[in-house]
Amino acid sequence: MDSILVGAAIILIPLGLFLFIMARDLRSEEKSLMQRVVQLQRTCGLMKSETEVSSSITDGMGLDEGDANLVRNIAAALKAENMIADDLASAFNKVIRIRNNERATLRRKIKKFKMYSIITVIMICILLGLLLFVSASRH
Amino acid sequence: MYFIDFRENVGGLRLCYCALFLIYVSYLLYDLFLGDIKRALWTMLAILLALLPFLFEGYFGMYFPWKIKIMIILSMLLHTAGEIHKWYYIYAPFYDKLSHIASSLAISYLIFLFIIFVTLYTELKWEGYKVIFFIIFLTMAFGFFWEWWELFSDQHFGSSFFWDMPDGVSDIIVDFLAASYVALSANDYLKNKSWKDVSRDFVRKDIEKFYGLKDQLAEDQAGHE
Numbered sequence: 365m366d367s368i369l370v371g372a373a374i375i376l377i378p379l380g381l382f383l384f385i386m387a388r389d390l391r392s393e394e395k396s397l398m399q400r401v402v403q404l405q406r407t408c409g410l411m412k413s414e415t416e417v418s419s420s421i422t423d424g425m426g427l428d429e430g431d432a433n434l435v436r437n438i439a440a441a442l443k444a445e446n447m448i449a450d451d452l453a454s455a456f457n458k459v460i461r462i463r464n465n466e467r468a469t470l471r472r473k474i475k476k477f478k479m480y481s482i483i484t485v486i487m488i489c490i491l492l493g494l495l496l497f498v499s500a501s502r503h
Numbered sequence: 504m505y506f507i508d509f510r511e512n513v514g515g516l517r518l519c520y521c522a523l524f525l526i527y528v529s530y531l532l533y534d535l536f537l538g539d540i541k542r543a544l545w546t547m548l549a550i551l552l553a554l555l556p557f558l559f560e561g562y563f564g565m566y567f568p569w570k571i572k573i574m575i576i577l578s579m580l581l582h583t584a585g586e587i588h589k590w591y592y593i594y595a596p597f598y599d600k601l602s603h604i605a606s607s608l609a610i611s612y613l614i615f616l617f618i619i620f621v622t623l624y625t626e627l628k629w630e631g632y633k634v635i636f637f638i639i640f641l642t643m644a645f646g647f648f649w650e651w652w653e654l655f656s657d658q659h660f661g662s663s664f665f666w667d668m669p670d671g672v673s674d675i676i677v678d679f680l681a682a683s684y685v686a687l688s689a690n691d692y693l694k695n696k697s698w699k700d701v702s703r704d705f706v707r708k709d710i711e712k713f714y715g716l717k718d719q720l721a722e723d724q725a726g727h728e
Binding site: 367368370371374375377378379381382385386389390393470473474477495499 | 621624625626627629633637640641643644645647648651652654655658659660
């Protein structure tokens with residue numbers, strides 16, 4: 365029994381650490397995406413009245429550079445189409461929708477990753493259990 | 504110079520893989536001819552393991568470089584041939600070390616591929632030092648686990664895999680050297696490639712939407728055009 369525990373520790377501790385660190389990094393990625401959405405919503409709320417599209421609008425508001433660029437590009441495209449009066453607010457809403465979708469996708473992928481990790485660990489435990497059973501039956 | 508070179512000569516490597524596979528199948532037939540069912544079962548299991556990369560390619564849309572597929576089948580073939588021809592004992596301790604080098608290279612590359620696939624799937628950006636650390640760390644864990652298995656098997660099943668402590672320690676050192684080589688070449692590869700390049704190297708085009716990379720790759724393709 366002790367011998368099996370040593371074998372289990374040798375393989376499960378490093379594997380567990382690896383999967384734990386990967387899951388933790390994925391969680392922090394999801395958190396940072398969530399913070400970006402919150403920041404976008406806050407900035408959108410502050411700028412509801414602003415309709416002019418310029419770099420100064422999205423600069424210095426604590427927005428992620430990628431988000432700011434996306435807002436600017438979408439707003440510029442909307443303005444060029446001349447279809448919506450409030451270009452910037454619409455652009456913000458669109459970017460918030462995109463980021464929310466990304467977050468939902470990432471959450472789904474993290475769930476899948478965790479599920480496969482747990483299955484792997486359980487399968488290793490089952491294999492070690494079988495080994496214990498076979499070795500015990502020979503004595 | 505990476506070990507993983509995607510300008511690889513696929514035709515030649517495929518031929519090499521097929522030759523190794525045929526040798527493996529002939530060992531299986533030899534076991535069956537001798538009526539050694541126990542060994543035939545182990546050989547069959549090893550052949551199935553050697554075919555696993557194709558299953559992953561079909562199911563997940565991953566691309567396993569042919570050199571890695573060859574490393575996987577070679578590491579298992581060395582083990583089987585060593586047991587059948589008693590090369591482990593005739594050419595001791597060198598044959599064992601050769602087998603450890605092949606196995607450690609195969610395992611290290613599989614760990615690297617696993618990290619690449621999770622990174623591409625979740626778009627997690629891991630720094631080079633983390634990749635290096637985990638390739639070495641996990642390969643060493645598998646190396647220690649193998650040594651533990653040798654000891655366990657000797658104690659409980661009457662085999663004679665674990666000779667003595669110096670042999671076990673030198674096996675671990677060889678594992679470490681092979682893992683370090685892979686870790687450094689993986690770091691070199693990642694340093695010189697963007698994630699878009701990596702995704703193009705490791706994900707099959709027809710299944711890229713599975714990884715949520717469709718837009719990224721299309722955009723990239725448009726850039727090339």
